[in-house]
Amino acid sequence: MVLEKEVIIVGGGPIGIACALECKKRGWNYLVLEKGALTNSLFNYPKNMTFFSTSEKLEIDDIPFISKNPKPNRDEALEYYRRVATSNTLHLNLYEVVTSINKEDTLFKIETNRNHYITKKVILATGFYDIPKLLNVPGEQLPKVTHYYKEAHPYSMQSVIIVGASNSSVDAALEIWRKGGHVTMIIRGKDIGERVKYWVRPDILNRIEEGSIKAFYNSEIVEIKEHEVIISTPEGIKNIPNDYVLALTGYQPDLNFLKAIGVDLSHEENKIPKYNSETMETNIVGLYLAGVICGGMETHKWFIENSRMHAKQIVKHIEKSKER
Template sequence: MTTEKEVLIIGAGPIGIACALECKKRNIDYIVVEKGTLTNSLYNYPLNMTFFSTSEKLEIDGIPFISNNPKPTRNEALEYYRRVATSNKLHINLYEEITEVEKQVDGSFIVASEKNTFKVNNIIVSTGFYDIPKLLNVPGEDLPKVSHYYKEAHPYVMQKSIVVGASNSSVDAALEIWRKGGDVTMVVRGSSIGERVKYWVKPDIENRIEEGSIKAYFNSEIKKIKKTAIIIDTPEGIKTINNDFVIALTGYRPDFAFLETLGIELSKEGKYFPKYNPDTMETNVPNLYLAGVICGGMETHKWFIENSRVHAKVIAADISDKINISKRCS
């Protein structure tokens, strides 16, 4: 049986939830479909992660986000977005992956998921970018000792861990593992710790490196990963380091293949920017919209919760205008 809706929102992250709230306020019939749990990306963040943004900048639809800390934690964010979704009785299908989207002659879409089939007039893609890690593409990357995600420090206690990268996630992991009793070495492609690292954390990691508590190889890259060691290329030449775990936090990318199956045009100049109208967030495919971080292509730092919350209002307003025009013409 096919369920008919005006709008289908793909992704139940903060921006997907914001889109659902805007649809509800405008009496637009909608459904949110999420392949994982509610706010799946946030759920998979490190357990002790602290946001860069303050809580009021993570709020959606003006619903207050009260935090016990100057910067909210992962657990506080999960609680906030969970409360927003449940208290507003939003229509969200979880653990339901979209398998096929087919554009119809009349401009509508037939969307098949693992559990349902929908016929919708509009689609909002708000899928984020956290599912697909940027790989090192080196021999041994598929060994069990290698992970592209970091959850907590406990597995790395009393072990020799390599942390790859110098972003917020890499720095947080290195510091937490070291403080829990792990032996940490950082391998960084650039010449220093990233400039976007949280300002209250950056001096901490730089001081730990300077005093030798955390070892760091800058302007360096992993060339091969072995069961008990790694081989890295450094300015001083090739080095072999005994090692138990590799935590490669080199970033993530959106699912560009999925966007292309939808017919969305992507620039091929290295950044893979999707084509959309910034005034409406509508893509080159009529009635197909983008919201949130996915709008930035490979520049995953360009859009985040704080500055993409507005996408929900922009998209809902455009869809509402189309509905009103259709009613007047019928």
């Protein structure tokens, strides 16, 4: 059986929810398809993560986000977006994976692991958290290597190497050290990242300076072995005893999925999808982008706070196309 919808929204994160709210206001027959849990990317964030933004900048559709902290944490964000979705009885299918999107004439045909759909408008709000940027070194496939960090307890009393110098790397290093882990950071650049939260940056720099956390700057992993890691440093090759490797080097959107649909990724260096910045419509008529996916490989360009307006831009354009 083929189900027909006016609008299909792929991705049930904050921006996908914002798009659903705009569709609901207009009484459209819409549906959100999310391959995981509601706000799946936020759910997979570290348990103790604190946002850089204040709560009002994470609000969607002027629905108040009340936090007991100056900066809200992961659990507060999950509660907020869950309440927004449930109190507005939004139409969401969770754990439904979109496998293909094809356009024939004026209709998009969408296949998932459960159903077949047809629709005239598709909004892609899929984010970029599902595909890690790999180190591409021997041993990266070992069980002790992970590209995601959830909590510090499993690494207590273990020798842990953390690759990267971004917010996620710094948060993990500090938490694991405070839970009794022996932390070494491998940093490709000459310093801790400039985008690291301003209230955290002095903490990690002090821990490195006092020697509580070791850091190798201008360094890279050459090979990961079962009980050690080989790194290249300005002083030469070093072998470091090791139990676990957290390669927190960032993530990227599913560019192959966009390419298969037909989205123009001709911006060679950063693979930024082609779209109209006023309407968010791509080179494919009726197919829109919303949220961080608009940045391609520039994953630090778009956040919840500066992309939540995409929902209104898109729906405004869909409304005008309906009037023609």
